[in-house]
Amino acid sequence: MGRARVARRRRWNRNPLDSQGENHCGGSGGAERNVIVPPKVNLGVFSLSWPIFLQLTFTYCMGLVDTWALGRISDAAAASVGSVNTVTTFVLMMFSFLGQGGSLVYARMLGQGKHRKVQECYSVALLLHILLGVVASAVLLIWAREMAQLLGLRGPLLSYGTTFLQVVGGSCALHSLVAMFGGVMAANGFTRAGMFAAVLTNIVNIVLIYLLVLLPAGPRWGVRGIALSTALATAAGLLFSAWLVFFRIRIRFRRPPSAERLREHGALLMAFALPTMLEPAFWQAAQITTTRIIAAVGPDELAARMYTLSITNMIGMFGSALSQGLQIAVGHLAGAGELDRIRRITRTTRLVGVGVALTLALLAGLSGGWIMDQFTDSPEVAESGRLLLWCGLLYLPGSSLIMTTASTLRAVGHVTYPAAVGILVLWGVFIPLAYALSLPLGLAIIGVMIAMAIDENLRALLLSIRWRHISAPQRAHRIVGKPKSAPVAGS
Template sequence: MRQEAKTWSLFSLTWPIFIETLLYMVMGNADTLMLSQYSDHAVAAVGVANQIIALTIVLFNFVALATAVLVAQYLGARREQEAVDVSLVSLVANLLFGLLLSAILAAFSEPILRMMDLPAELLDEGTHYLAIVGGFLFIQALMMTVGAILKSYGFTRDTMYVAVGMNVLHVISNAALIFGLFGLPALGIQGAAISTAASRGMAFLALLALLHKRTNIPLAPRAFRRLPFHYLRSLLKIGVPAAGEHLSYNTAQMVITYFITWLGAEALTVRVYTQNIMMFVFLFGIAVSQGTQILVGHFVGAGRYEEAYARCLKSLYSAIAISVLLAAAAYWFAEPLLSLFTDDRSMIVLGRKLLLLTIILEPGRSFNLVIISSLRAAGDVQFPVYMGILSMWGVGVTIAYVFGITLGFGLVGIWLSFIADEWLRGLLMLWRWRSGVWMKKTMVPQAKMA
């Protein structure tokens, strides 16, 4: 039932991913935008809680990342039964791991936020949000796994359609539960949390139905009785290092967020508002990197290394060009964009400075998004981790503390650390791709060439 890789173009895979990712970002911004009309404190509390949630997602996202790589390579090598087996094992693994992490977040939400040094006036609201959204994160784990499988089979439009439905449901339920519409109680931040969890649950059911319809992957209970768990070794071999790179990034971001708490609640809030705008800037890079990963995975599985090499570089050039244009546009329209979130003049002025620095930051991020995804698709997952740890902590966190705190540059200093980290890692990744070492990292036997 899969589509033939040779009929795919980057555009045909990427535009649905672009729309889907945009809608997921809108979902996150819906909480921020609606809560900004409710309380600036609520926005800051959600911003810190979402740092914890993002870190948790990384911990079970390694299964989804590895699944995408293995399924794409097996399909490229025309070994479809192995692709089915990997998919089933990954679903069970992520369900169990997701349940464990969800239980931890639900039970220990307040102590975790205290460790983050969340200001006392934000603690109660942040605890409620983290307990509800975090307690149901296992649904997100399953969504990511099913979505990765569907995309590797080429059905990127299906995941896009689900994202559309989920966001419509989320925005409506958000408004109803935050502000008390349609006779419902006004629950504020708790309403946003309930809306997020419920809309994700509905989206997962839709994705599961599409997986059953589009692929030959059996979902009946008997299909899970005798699973080939030896595939866990391959999943872990790819997923653990890949997750390590993301885990290092998110942990470093949490430490930097901790530094920002020393600057006060206003700095935390400006960071949340500015990064919500920045998400739309690097959206194109995210979409291109995911589409490129699918193509590179299929090319590598089929032994078509020259096509994989060229595809990555072409995608990189496109991502850099678009990121610069979008970052410049975000800076040009900084005041009206920031005014959507706040009317505090000092916040708007500071946010505008950060968006100016984003013009330098985003091209560096494009290197990492596109090339790391391509390296991962080829099975070369350890190098990005080692270089990531070196750069994120040795450069990013260090410069954030020195420039942001010690020298007193505040959030401007923090943004300078982001720039230094992204560009250093990006150039290292480019060197790795050009070296061709990744061609020896394929995880599955190649297809026999005609």
């Protein structure tokens, strides 16, 4: 039994990005090795991506469970929390992308063999996430009522929204740290660890909702109970993630030796994180504007759009997970100077992503009647929903191509271009075109879908052109580090 336990521990601690089973984070004690550890043949993009997909799915399901429980309380509770959730979702999304920006930095340093520097970066990122998380928590806790009022909530709705925002918004610091630890584990190849943390968080959330809200003999705390369940489940996920990082995987954090080094690492992290955070912020604003345009078209179209989003978002999760796995692998390969392997792995992953998105969009279109019957009894809403699902063939493959190509660009250090393209095309092409085609020209929601298809495919084309340009052999030295055979300077 003792030997079996030791063998299991070794298998867990073996970094999936190391072909020789060496820990990228330096182990405990001893001199640092200033050599690049050769990675596996393909850095296992799929093996990195499938746990991320399940992690995203479990995170999505947590929101569905909360929504279902709120509906058991009252429609007013569900509506009010749905309104304030736009604020908390936005803040949590920013922390998630801040963690992904840090993961870009870690992966590249690990590929270069700069173990001491990456350990210092972990510490700086931890400090940064704590500071930003505390500020966000304080703002949402103190001004929860004012924010709920700005969202138009009054009376009982205002009370529900304020309670939820105070508890869940006040726990934003926990989410910030979860995102930071998730980025560290992902950069080191331990994406399954993040998946296990998401599973635990969901289980705790479901159990607490039952005990605090639904159990007949329980306290039945309503909206406050659901908010507390979410916050406490996040705390459990954070404790589990910290245990994984520090005790199970044993990733080392190192304090920067000077204030100058601390500022250097902080500036580097923000240089990668800010563009990564800006694009989804503008994207979220564009989605709000799109919803207003569709609402002006008609209530049936708006309802159909809300229902079909649950399907298209699930299809998009696969592309998102694939792009995150690709980003980790390319970051390591770029640091190691493996341009040829970057080209091969990127080409294969992009083709797989587009093929899967096209297949799933086709299946959604063919199953549109059955899918809409699960959501609505209205024939008008069902007809609009079936049409929207078929429209997924026009833009979902392009969306997958955007995610995988943008991740590749960010992984090799080009973080500004994808953000700039996303913001400019969204607001310079998509929003004006969606409005013009749907309302003045009378194409209704089909006009919005045409604009979306043009937007997604145009961005995919611009990003692909950029990648072909910078990955050309004569410009390879700009995006990759030193070759593997070259010695790496001490970090």
